[in-house]
Amino acid sequence: MSMYRLNVKGQEFDIREDYTIDEWMQLQRWDASIEENWVRLLSQATGMSIEQAKEIPLETMQVAIGLLLVTLSPDHAALQQSINDHKIIDFDNMTFGQFVDLEVLLSRDPRKTLDQMIAVLYGVKDPSHWQLRDTWPALQKYMVFRKSVYSQYKALFEIDDVERDSVNEVTDQSHAWLDMVMILADEKFLNIHLVVERPLIEGLNYLAWRKDQAIKQEIALQKQKQQSRR
Numbered sequence: 001m002s003m004y005r006l007n008v009k010g011q012e013f014d015i016r017e018d019y020t021i022d023e024w025m026q027l028q029r030w031d032a033s034i035e036e037n038w039v040r041l042l043s044q045a046t047g048m049s050i051e052q053a054k055e056i057p058l059e060t061m062q063v064a065i066g067l068l069l070v071t072l073s074p075d076h077a078a079l080q081q082s083i084n085d086h087k088i089i090d091f092d093n094m095t096f097g098q099f100v101d102l103e104v105l106l107s108r109d110p111r112k113t114l115d116q117m118i119a120v121l122y123g124v125k126d127p128s129h130w131q132l133r134d135t136w137p138a139l140q141k142y143m144v145f146r147k148s149v150y151s152q153y154k155a156l157f158e159i160d161d162v163e164r165d166s167v168n169e170v171t172d173q174s175h176a177w178l179d180m181v182m183i184l185a186d187e188k189f190l191n192i193h194l195v196v197e198r199p200l201i202e203g204l205n206y207l208a209w210r211k212d213q214a215i216k217q218e219i220a221l222q223k224q225k226q227q228s229r230r
Contacts (some may be wrong), residue, residue: 004067006046008055014047015068021115021135022128024072028111038065069195072132079137083130086122088138096184096203097196099149100177102142107173110139116143149204156208180207 004015019027030041036062039053045068046053056064081088089098101120105113115128115140121138150157185191195203 003071004007004064006056006060006064006174008048008052011048013048013052015046015064015071017029017071017075018131019071020129021118022131025111025114027072030057032065036196040072041065042068042092058190075140077133077137080134083127083134084123084124084217086124086127088141089121091122091141094145094200095196096181096198096200099146099200099208100181100196105172105176106146106174114139118227123183125184131201149200153204156204183210 003017003191006015008014027041027045030044032038032041042048042056042064043050043053043059059120079088098120102117105117105120110117115126116132117139118135119125121142122135127135136206150159180203181192181195183196184198184206
């Protein structure tokens with residue numbers, strides 16, 4: 001369905017109301033905050049040629065890009081509990097492995113990993129052909145959930161500001177999470193599959209307890225050193 005129709009020398013092109021996840025990821029290669037990218041962005045979104053896009057007046061182009069950005073961020077779409085018989089993940093019973101997968105993919109930039117994140121959120125192999133509007137709310141729901149997790153375990157993650165927008169953080173977090181997994185696995189490779197299948201909160205509670213114990217031991221050690229110097 002068309003959201004907006006452009007007429008270029010008698011030929012009509014549509015800015016659709018929805019795009020697939022794969023189409024969204026392809027469009028994300030062109031940063032809309034850079035005006036020089038608008039021609040290529042609109043060309044790819046509508047199917048018009050580069051030459052045709054260049055002929056669009058600036059004011060019309062501004063409106064078109066604005067409408068396209070609304071389409072590419074469907075923040076008010078309804079959450080779909082099930083898509084093609086695949087139910088959204090139960091956040092309250094999320095496994096440690098699912099959370100780690102989502103966090104690593106998030107740190108690698110959703111513009112490049114959205115299809116993989118939706119795959120985890122709905123337990124599907126390849127959702128790249130799914131509509132963005134149907135799946136975007138699931139990502140938003142996860143972002144709300146992860147914020148509550150980081151807020152609850154501030155001390156464990158050593159963060160002061162849980163309001164940080166991690167969608168824009170592209171530093172790969174895989175090594176940091178592997179460290180946590182190996183702690184839970186008692187540094188035994190064959191235990192990893194057991195760890196990632198355990199409940200998320202169970203794993204975080206243990207890691208928080210272990211960190212508290214380490215802090216207590218360090219404090220006790222410092223006291224011993226101080227007493228020995230007297």
